[in-house]
Amino acid sequence: MIQQIAVIGAGTMGNGIAHVFAQYGFTVHLADVSETALSKALATIAANADRQVKKEIILPDQKTALLSRIKTFTDIPAAVQAADLCVEAVSEKFAVKETIFKLLDAHAPAHCILASNTSSISITRIAAVTARPGKVIGMHFMNPVPMMKLVEVIRGLSTEKNVTDTILALCETIGKTPAAAEDYPGFIANRILMPMINEAIYSLHEGVADINAIDTIMKLGMAHPMGPLQLADFIGLDTCLQIMRVLQEGFGLSKYAPCPLLVNMVTAGKLGVKSGEGFYVYTAGSKTAVPNNSLTR
Numbered sequence: 001m002i003q004q005i006a007v008i009g010a011g012t013m014g015n016g017i018a019h020v021f022a023q024y025g026f027t028v029h030l031a032d033v034s035e036t037a038l039s040k041a042l043a044t045i046a047a048n049a050d051r052q053v054k055k056e057i058i059l060p061d062q063k064t065a066l067l068s069r070i071k072t073f074t075d076i077p078a079a080v081q082a083a084d085l086c087v088e089a090v091s092e093k094f095a096v097k098e099t100i101f102k103l104l105d106a107h108a109p110a111h112c113i114l115a116s117n118t119s120s121i122s123i124t125r126i127a128a129v130t131a132r133p134g135k136v137i138g139m140h141f142m143n144p145v146p147m148m149k150l151v152e153v154i155r156g157l158s159t160e161k162n163v164t165d166t167i168l169a170l171c172e173t174i175g176k177t178p179a180a181a182e183d184y185p186g187f188i189a190n191r192i193l194m195p196m197i198n199e200a201i202y203s204l205h206e207g208v209a210d211i212n213a214i215d216t217i218m219k220l221g222m223a224h225p226m227g228p229l230q231l232a233d234f235i236g237l238d239t240c241l242q243i244m245r246v247l248q249e250g251f252g253l254s255k256y257a258p259c260p261l262l263v264n265m266v267t268a269g270k271l272g273v274k275s276g277e278g279f280y281v282y283t284a285g286s287k288t289a290v291p292n293n294s295l296t297r
Contacts, residue, residue: 001084002026002084002085002113002166002170003026003027003084004026004027004028004029004082004083004084004085005021005026005027005028005029005083005084005085005086005087006028006029006030006031006079006080006083006085006086006087006108007021007028007029007030007031007086007087007089008031008032008076008079008080008086008087008088008089008090008100008104009031009032009088009089009090009091009117010030010031010032010034010037010038010040010041010072011032011037011041011089011090012143012144013089013117013141013143013145014030014032014041014089014090014117015030015041015042015044015045016048016141016143016144016145016146017087017089017117017141017145018030018041018045018070019045019048019049019066019145019146020141020145020146020174020175020176021174022045022066022067022069022070023049023058023062023066023146023174024173024174024175025069026069026174027069027071028069028070028071029071029072029073029079029080029083030070030071030072030073030079031072031073031074031075031076031079031080032072032073032074033074033076034074035074038072038074041072042067042070042072045066045067045070046063046067048144048146049063049066049067050063052146076100076103076104076107077103077106077107080104080107080108080112081107081108081109082109083108083109083112084109084111084112084113085112085113085115085170086104086108086112086113086114086115087115087116087117087139088100088101088104088114088115088116088117088118089117089141092118092119092120092121092239092242092243093242094121094125094126097116097118097121097126098126098129101114101116101126101127101129101130101136102129102130104130105129105130105131105132110132111135112135113135113136113137113163113166113167114130114132114135114136114137115136115137115138115139115167116136116137116138116139117138117139117140117141118138118140119140119187119189119190119239119243120185120186120187120190120194120242120243120246120247121246122156122183122185122250123136123137123138123154123155123156123159123183124156124157124158124183126156127156127157127158127159133156133157133158133159134158134159134160134163135159135160135163136156136158136159137153137154137155137156137159137163137164137167138152138153138154138155138156138181138183138187139151139152139153139154139167139171140152140153140154140187140189141176142189143234143235149175149176149177150176150177150178150179150189151171151176151177151178151179152178152179152181152187152188152189153167153168153171153178153179153180153181154180154181154182154183154187155180155181155182155183156183157183164180168180184250185246185247185249185250185251186243186246186247186250190243190247191247194240194243194244194247195244195247195255195256196228197228197229197231197232197235197240198240198244198256198258198259198262200214200218200227200228200229200232201229201232201259201261201262202259202261204229204261204279204292204295205259205260205261205295207292210289210292211229211279211280211289211290211292212289214227214228214229215227215228215229215230229278229279229280230279230280230287232262232272232278232279233272233273233278233279233280233282234272234273235272236271236272236273236274237262237265237266237270237271237272237278238266238271240258240262241258241262241263241266244256244257244258244262245258261295265278265295277290278290279295
């Protein structure tokens with residue numbers, strides 16, 4: 001039975017995952033090497049809980065209870081020593097995840113399930129660095145976690161059926177809709193989404209249309225809530241590039257090659273919302289499309 005959950009990584013995804021588990025009554029240990037990141041995460045969780053109170057999703061006393069269930073740690077072994085489930089939500093780099101999973105495997109109880117929030121890296125590969133591959137699984141939450149209903153549940157080659165069943169049921173317990181996928185590059189969400197985003201960037205790169213036109217066509221013509229270029233900015237262009245490279249390496253097909261414009265923008269530090277500029281420039285609650293000639297000249 002899962003009661004105590006450790007979330008490793010206090011960034012955007014980690015604090016959202018911690019928020020949701022705490023909201024549904026679980027004891028949460030939120031771990032990060034940075035005290036600053038942990039303080040920022042708690043402030044973000046409190047602000048998001050305030051929004052839920054205003055929207056009457058939760059009551060004020062439920063917000064207080066939610067926050068009381070989250071304890072922060074900079075010592076990962078201490079955070080996971082009594083965990084029933086560990087959810088890793090660090091950067092989308094295998095070397096970083098490898099280090100974390102070796103640490104979790106060494107210090108979490110033998111019964112503990114180890115989950116990764118990875119959006120593209122092989123669960124089988126991650127599981128192979130542990131002595132418990134049957135208890136390793138993917139839990140790919142969507143951003144923003146408190147709002148988005150989907151959790152993509154990824155079964156590695158060795159993931160035990162009872163582990164998959166436990167995680168699928170847990171997702172429903174926290175108000176999410178789980179969808180299971182097998183462990184192939186990009187799983188389902190990013191195998192379909194990222195080539196679409198990459199193709200939108202190619203369309204801009206080749207001068208087929210400008211930023212506003214591309215996003216407008218996909219929003220109004222395909223009923224997408226956000227255009228692919230704005231979505232890329234929201235995800236982070238560096239993350240988009242990392243996932244395209246995982247797809248290219250995993251399948252060995254040229255159709256997954258990242259657009260040169262995407263590579264150049266990441267090299268230049270234009271990463272989207274988090275850097276203040278990507279395909280749009282972001283200032284105080286507004287966004288303006290970057291002129292085509294400044295990107296494609």
